[in-house]
Amino acid sequence: MEKKKSKKKWIIIAAIAVVLGGGGYYGYTYFTGKDAATEETPMEKPSFPTAAVELGEVKKVIFSSGTVEAKAREEVKPEISGKVQRLLVKEGQTVKKGDVLFTVDSADAQLEMQKQELSILRAKKELDELKNKKDSIHSDKAGKVKEILFKDGDTVTPDSVVAKLTNTDYLKITGKFSAYEAEQFRVGQKVKIFITASLYYVDGVVTAIDLVGKKEAGLGGVHNVEVLVKKPGAIYVGDMGEVQFTDAKGTLYASQMATPFELPDEMEVLAGTHGKIAKVNFEKDDEVKAGQLLFKMDMTSSDLELQEKELSLKESLLTMEQKKREIAKKQVEAPINGVITKVNVKEGESPGSGEPAVIIMDTTSVYFVAAVDEIDIPSIKLGQSVDVYVTAFGNKPFKGKVTELPKEGTKEDKTVRFAVKIELSDTTDMKHGMTGDCDIYVEQKENVKRLPIHAVEFLEEGKGSVMVKDPTTEEPTSKEVTVGVEGTDFVEIIDGLKEGDEVLLMNGEGM
Structure with a gap:
């Protein structure tokens, strides 16, 4: 939740000040017996500290607690059932990706997997029958x-x-251009084709551009631009035309020579x-x-063809399963580099189905995971700056940024919290499981007019009031201002005051 200081209620405080001032004066005349009308003692007007509008930074912060977590953590479970033959690691040991953790006798499990694959084979055969008929x-x-x-x-x-x-409703013509001219065209671009014999234009659409080009006798380097033309009645295969295009600047690009219309590609x-x-x-x-x-x-030979395909598929699947049994039944490997933090298996025993056999954690790189309240999560965005305070390191701030937002939250008591991942620039000596809290800067403005947060009474969204000295009576008076970002220490003043203006702090403590 955002940490905020309480707002002042200026009118109530002013009223209390007036009552206290009047009551004191009445008590004084009563107990002294002096007539206030005949002996007047001038009352000193109360003075209040002030705060001036200044230019500076305003930060809106969301506060959240959280924990340090390793970026990579893998729970290793064997893909097959069976007893552990050899356990090759222990807790605290450093392993590399691909290192063998333990071996499993998995013959029974492989047979079960083979039965399952045969069921898949029968389903594929039924699908093939439908396709082949x-x-x-x-x-x-x-x-x-x-x-x-x-x-x-x-x-x-x-x-x-x-x-x-071939599509007889269209014709194709290929314009020949220089490398520079070809680069001015785009696939899908509309162009004109000038019919040289009839001296009129038809519309076309660019379908292909050759940016590699080739040399042709008499033309040098040539790049083909293919154009598709919807066939009107007066154009035939073999008629000649020139592809033309005028760009936005009025520059005309025309093919280097007239070329014949052809049937479109097959x-x-x-x-x-x-x-x-x-x-x-x-x-x-x-x-x-x-x-x-x-x-x-x-259709007379379809049954025989189907049987041949079934036998071929069955042979392939059985071969694959045999290799799986040879490789997978013997060894379970580490999926990542890291440290073994938990071993839940023993030699001669079968791994439990409800827990991982081995847990590996990459402790060289960690995140800070903040538990953000559901009320605040809409304000959290990727890339926002964060100051993280890990309990083990006291008040030292660690700079970070939001790198991952969760798709769903976790219910805790009567609230829902979302695990927001924060990447830190310095994770030296941080350990998985350390606790702390963080300030997530959801809104931040620099070089704007600002006042201390306790100098403004907030009325509604974007509106507030401050106490200023009346220029005529020099009495405190309320003035409405337009406010922007409400930070932890300062509030942005958009309108109603200018830089250097002073406002009264009625109690001087910001309570």
């Missing part, structure tokens, strides 16, 4: 058939390219299944539509 291949694209790559009796796999199509149709083709249902140069039937599949 497709009796036809349909086109997922529309266009003109340029090439048919398979015939009756051929065998295909799901990735086989069975046909190539589109590939994949089989999407495997098996033998029974019949091809289309011919070269046909116009096909998306979803159109292209091939009928021979």
Whole structure:
């Protein structure tokens, strides 16, 4: 929670001062018997200390307690069940990533894992059966058939390219430019194509830019810029055109020579299944539509193919499991560099299922983890500056910054707290588990007008009042000001006072 000093209630204090002053004077005349009307003693006006508006820094801080934690901490559990054959480490020992911690006799566990893998194999087989029972291949694209790559009796796999199509609704033209000119184009950019024979322009869109280039006879270094043009009725393959583009400054970039229109790049149709083709249902140069039937599949051999794939998959999985048993049953390795802080296993015993066998901690690098209250967590942002005070080091501040915010909190009694990670610039001699607290600077302004926090009475969000001396009567009077950041020691004054203005501190102690 943010640490704040209490605000003054100026009007109440002023009223008390007036009452006390009047009561004292009445008592004096009563007990002395002197007539106040005939013997007047001038009363001294009370004086109050003042504070001047100055330029400086205002910091808003959230206070939180926390603990020092190692950045890396791993709880090691064997992936397989079995008795520990050899224990190779002890508590306090330093290990490196990959060092063997202990070995386990895991033959029984491996057999159980093999049974599980066989269950997975059966599920995969059922999925393969569904995939392999497709009796036809349909086109997922529309266009003109340029090439048919398979015939009756051929065998295909799901990735086989069975046909190539071209899109007859578009034409492609390739403009030739210098290296500098090519760099002015972007894929998706709209350009103009000048039809040299007809002397008019059509629109196009850049689809590819060759920034590598190559040398061509008579042109030198050439970089191709490919443009796709929606085919109007008056343009045909072989017609000549020039690619042109005018930038925002009015500079015209035009291809070095007229080039012919071509059919767009080929589109590939994949089989999407495997098996033998029974019949091809289309011919070269046909116009096909998306979803159109292209091939009928021979389903008579699908059962045999399925059995062969099942046997092959089973053999692969059994080989993999055999190697797992050979490697994993013997040794459990350290996943990180660090120090063994806990060993919960003994030779000849099986590790307990509810606790880690070994705990490894990297004590060379630590975080400070602050337990931030749910009320304050919306104000915490990554990168905010933090001063951390570890109990073991007294009042020495350690500089840090917020590096990680939690996704969820932890309920403690009736409150919820969030573990905010703070990276420290100096962690020398800090140990995992040390306690402390921190100041998280959630808002900070420099070189702004400010007053001490106890010099301002806060009225509402962004509004406050101060006590100033009336220039006519020299009596304390309230003045409203606009406030900004409310810090621990100072408050920002946005409007209502200027630098050097003085305000009264009615009780002089800031209570």
